[in-house]
Amino acid sequence: MSTDSSRGAVQRDATSQEIYDAGMVVRREVLGDAHVDRANAKKDEFTEDFQDMITRIAWGGIWTRPGLTRQMRSAVTITAMVAHGHWEELAMHIRAAITNGLSRVEIKEILLQTAIYCGVPSANTAFKTAQGVFAELDETSESPEPASPTPPN
The missing domain is CATH 1.20.1290.10 (AhpD-like)
Incomplete structure (x- = not known):
């Protein structure tokens, strides 16, 4: 994966899994393991795609960016x-x-x-x-x- 630090986890050749993993790290750091574990425990077939999306896009795509504290x-x-x-x-x-x-x-x-x-x-x-x-x-x-x-x- 190339590293353009201005883009956070969303690098040109980053896989969806790499972005998800980076997002999960930040999500756990910010919200705490207990909160994330509860959210994951409540996942079902209906909500699984939503949980994946917010982890990848909000937490991996936005919260990993270095432009703001x-x-x-x-x-x-x-x-x-x-x-x-x-x-x-x-x-x-x-x-x-x-x-x-x-x-x-x-x-x-x-x-x-x-x-x-x-x-x-x-x-x-x-x-x-x-x-x-x-x-x-x-x-x-x-x-x-x-x-x-x-x-x-």
Whole structure:
């Protein structure tokens, strides 16, 4: 496989399996083994092609690209989930954002930004969703809080 690092896993001569494998690595790193294992355990003949597609295209094709940090990809994804009202996916990607190194303060700022560009009612639901995720994480002590970045001057 040739290596044009600007393209991530999607190289000119990459096989579908190589892209899938790279996507699965990132998917597990971002969402966690438990989440991916649950999703795979629920696969059946009806959903198998969809699970394969998101692993290859979203995780292998997009998330492996070097052009954005995982923190930036998480911020963009959170915004998209709020904009489209995908609350269950938002909860999953808030957890992923913490795994990717975003702090709760940064997530709050992203949600405040969505209030302006996606609407206050959507941001209201997003804040409630985030509160629920944070409460679950605090209960299970699953995720230590990353250090808050120094705000710009």
